[in-house]
Structures are given as C-alpha cells and as structure tokens.
Amino acid sequence: MNGLASLWAIPAVQVTAWALLKVVIILGVMLGVVSYLIYAERKICGHIQARTGPNRVGPLGLLQPIADVAKLLLKAEFTPASANKVIFHIAPILAVFPAIVTFSVIPMGPPPMFVVTDISVGLLLFLAMSSLGVYAITLAGWSSNNKYALLGGLRSSAQMISYELAMGLSTIPVLLRSGTLSLTGIVESQSGVWLVPGTRIPLPNWGVFHWYLVLPFLIFLVTSFAETNRAPFDLPEAEGELVAGFHTEYSSMKWALFFLGEYMNMIVICSITVTLFLGGWHGPGPAMLGIVWYLAKLFALLFVFIWVRWTFPRLRYDQLMGFGWKVLLPASVVNVLLASVWLYWRANG
Amino acid sequence: MVPYLFLGFGGLLVATALMVILHRNPVTSALFLVLSLCSLAGIYLLLQAEFIGMVQIIVYAGAIMVLFLFVIMYLNLQHDVEHGAHIAWRRGIGWMVGALLLLFSALLFGRGWAVGPAAAVPPAAEGGNAAAIGRVLYSRFLFPFEVTSMLLLVAMVGAIVMTRGRRAPEEERA
Numbered sequence: 168m169n170g171l172a173s174l175w176a177i178p179a180v181q182v183t184a185w186a187l188l189k190v191v192i193i194l195g196v197m198l199g200v201v202s203y204l205i206y207a208e209r210k211i212c213g214h215i216q217a218r219t220g221p222n223r224v225g226p227l228g229l230l231q232p233i234a235d236v237a238k239l240l241l242k243a244e245f246t247p248a249s250a251n252k253v254i255f256h257i258a259p260i261l262a263v264f265p266a267i268v269t270f271s272v273i274p275m276g277p278p279p280m281f282v283v284t285d286i287s288v289g290l291l292l293f294l295a296m297s298s299l300g301v302y303a304i305t306l307a308g309w310s311s312n313n314k315y316a317l318l319g320g321l322r323s324s325a326q327m328i329s330y331e332l333a334m335g336l337s338t339i340p341v342l343l344r345s346g347t348l349s350l351t352g353i354v355e356s357q358s359g360v361w362l363v364p365g366t367r368i369p370l371p372n373w374g375v376f377h378w379y380l381v382l383p384f385l386i387f388l389v390t391s392f393a394e395t396n397r398a399p400f401d402l403p404e405a406e407g408e409l410v411a412g413f414h415t416e417y418s419s420m421k422w423a424l425f426f427l428g429e430y431m432n433m434i435v436i437c438s439i440t441v442t443l444f445l446g447g448w449h450g451p452g453p454a455m456l457g458i459v460w461y462l463a464k465l466f467a468l469l470f471v472f473i474w475v476r477w478t479f480p481r482l483r484y485d486q487l488m489g490f491g492w493k494v495l496l497p498a499s500v501v502n503v504l505l506a507s508v509w510l511y512w513r514a515n516g
Numbered sequence: 517m518v519p520y521l522f523l524g525f526g527g528l529l530v531a532t533a534l535m536v537i538l539h540r541n542p543v544t545s546a547l548f549l550v551l552s553l554c555s556l557a558g559i560y561l562l563l564q565a566e567f568i569g570m571v572q573i574i575v576y577a578g579a580i581m582v583l584f585l586f587v588i589m590y591l592n593l594q595h596d597v598e599h600g601a602h603i604a605w606r607r608g609i610g611w612m613v614g615a616l617l618l619l620f621s622a623l624l625f626g627r628g629w630a631v632g633p634a635a636a637v638p639p640a641a642e643g644g645n646a647a648a649i650g651r652v653l654y655s656r657f658l659f660p661f662e663v664t665s666m667l668l669l670v671a672m673v674g675a676i677v678m679t680r681g682r683r684a685p686e687e688e689r690a
Contacts, residue, residue, distance in 0.1 A: 179517070254543070288646060291570035298578025302550070305582065309543065309589045317589065324586050328579060335574075348567075348646050 202232035262303035262428030265296035276457035289350035319412030354447030373446035
C-alpha cells in the first residue's frame, strides 16, 4: 500500500493514470454514441424519405442498435481464399485507430478536466491521423483481391489525398487568428463577445462570425464530407458501380469495425469543426456548462452531416476531383492570403 | 522513461527498415516503410521536436507513402521480377552501395565515436517549437526557403507537363 502511495506521488504516474481513466471513459461513451448515431441516422433518413425508420425492436425502435450489434457479433466471419490474410485483418483495425487517437487532443470542456492531453501541436495530430486514415480503405481494397474493392480503395486514396490539401489550407486562417496549434488554445482564443463594427449588435467571438473564416468553415465542412467518405462524396463505395466498394469482401465484426470507424471519424471531424470554427465549449452561462455547449454544437453538426447525406445525390468521380483541385484548393489559398493581409493590417495598420 | 522509449522506437525503426528491404512483397515493404517513418516520428517526439514529428507523419507517412502504395497497387506488382538483364545491373549496384556503406562505417568507427549530449536540448519555450521554426525559417533561412519553394514549383510544373504527354503536331495547332 505504501508502495502504491509513493508511486502515486510521482507526477508522471498521476498524469498517466488520469489520462488512462479519461481514455476509458471516452472509449465507452464513444461506442454508445456511435451505435445510437447509427439509429439516429436511420430514423432521420426514414423521415426524410417519408418513412418512419426502425420502430419494431423496443419502444420507438430504441433497442435496434443492440440487436444490430448482436447480429454483427454472431455473423459468420468470412475471408476470401485469395486475400492477403494479414493485411486483410489489419485494415479494419486501422479504420478505427486514427479516430480514437485524435480524441485524445479534442477539448470537450474547459481544461484541464475535459481534455485528455493538451499538446502544443494538437491540430497537426488531427491532420496526421486523418492522413493515416486513408490506409484502412486503401489496404482493405487491395487485400481483398477483388476488382470492385480495389477500385473503391484506389478511388478513396485519390479522393482523400486531394481533399486533405484543401482541408489543411482551410485551417490556416484559424491558426493565423489564434497564433497557436494547440486545440485548447484555439478554443480559448474564441472566448468573449465582439460588437459588429459601427453597430451595437453583439456576436460571439467564434471563428465563423469573422468574415475571413466563413469560407474556410464552408471548405472545411465540404472536405470533411469527403474525408469521412459520406454522400455526396461516397464514391469509394458507390454501390451502383462498385458493389460495396472497399468493404465488399468484409463480413461480421470486421465489417462492423469499418462502420464504427466511419462514424467515429464523423464525430471526430465534427468535434474539430466545433473546436476550430464554432467556439468549442464557449457559450452563455457558467464554465461548468462548457461540455453541454460542446455536445450541443457537436450533435447539431452531426445532424447536418446526416441531413446532407440523405438530401444530396452522389457526384460523378471526375466532377469530385475537379471540384477539389480547381475550386476548393485555389479558394482556400486565396482566403489564406486575404486573411493574412487583413490580420497584419489590423495588427499594424 | 525516455531511454526505454528511445530503445523501443529505435529498435522498431531498425527492424522495420530491415523488413522494407528484406520482404519480397512490394506492398508489405511499403507498409513497413510507413511503420518505420512513424517510429522515426516517435524519436522526434522524444527529442521534443513535436512539430517535426507530426509533419513527418503528415508528409511522409500520410501523403508520400499513400502515393507509393497507390502506384504499386495500380501497377499490381505482386513480386519482384527475378529475371532479365537488368537484374545483374541491380545486383552490381547493390554490392557497390553495400561496400561503400561498409567503408564509410569503418572510417567512422575508426575515428572514434563521439556520443552527443545526454539530455535533449530544450526547445524554445515561448509558443512551442512550431513558432520557433517559423521565426527562423522566415528570417535567417528565408533565402534557402524561397529557393526550395521555387524548386518545388518547377518540379510541379514539370510533372504536369509530363503527365499531359506529347500531343500530335496537327492536334497542337488546332
């Protein structure tokens, strides 16, 4: 017992223990949120298509996610004979891993309680992990040894590389404003209220309420649809032409891991959007309400994601690549220029 | 703690780097290269160079290696070609590079190996090392930085010109 107490006295041990506890809580909550996010998606999609959605299992169909998970766990596991076995098994793990790692730097409320660790390069960690996310899909497509899966994988790597550039550039004006790469620092730079010049209308000091961050916000939103492979950018799994795309050959829990990864990525990318552009945990009321504000903004954005998916048709592949390279990329470069000139002029002019 | 982590990352780096050249399947080799780049990023983190560590993952592991894999998969290279005249060339070059490496390491170790300072050099505290790198890059190293960006621009234009291919002369006039 004495040994444990002396161990606890070391600051590094305390930090690690708290971080581990937070990680366990986040993982547990995430799994629950993801299963009910799928339920919400099916319900919303149902109502958008003038149906009711799942309503048989439990009241309002609320037990549907549990039934789904049980079904996925009990399903037969199938591996194609000519697949590259090792990579075929690794790919679904890689689909979930980046999303979980990114969650360690997202500030969900005022520090230090509601963030696992606040590192000085939090935003770069997010970009690094989203660039590693490509591997899951590419490798899944290749290792299945199936032409539809391969085509889906190749499409997705091309798509994600193209949209990552615009995504990275659209975060630069945010950095110019906050002067830090730490996500907690970025949220803190959005605190308070500002008055629209020449009027007495107060606005929250969130990124999106400044003119030079409106376009980056929209670009970030569009690229995040592409990064999470969701409609209207779900070309990697365009069922009309590619069967199910990269996960054609996957079944049971391995398929479920891809699904889990997609929804976790959605939550991560919405959290980053909230952090960068929507003021993170800031909102009226005491600081302890921070996590409530954060969750409210997060769920509103998730609703937008689902809404967009069931409203817009899928783009053609060459249109998608053309849009990324010829519209989004130049637009974000021009915006970086404008924002830097504006901020420099305001600071020195 | 740090020495053990260094041993872990360093061991992983050496092991995966060896697997890159020892494995026969090009896709697996490329994946081991990704792993070794990630462990190199870990070593950067131990040296408190967070910015470089993250950029290492974004640029090399995230962008360049994805393109490598893309090309390997697109060409569907299953196994290395084991016949033909160029294999002799390749073997010869391999032996030459190996001999040079041995020679260099013999020279290096022959002159006595000086171990650097044991503790990592603390980074510029204010604003983290991203700010420090930016300040140095835009003041003292501005000229090399600009020259590098020009070089990259030229490479990009060259790549675009090459992928467009050479059109037939009558088509060009039209």
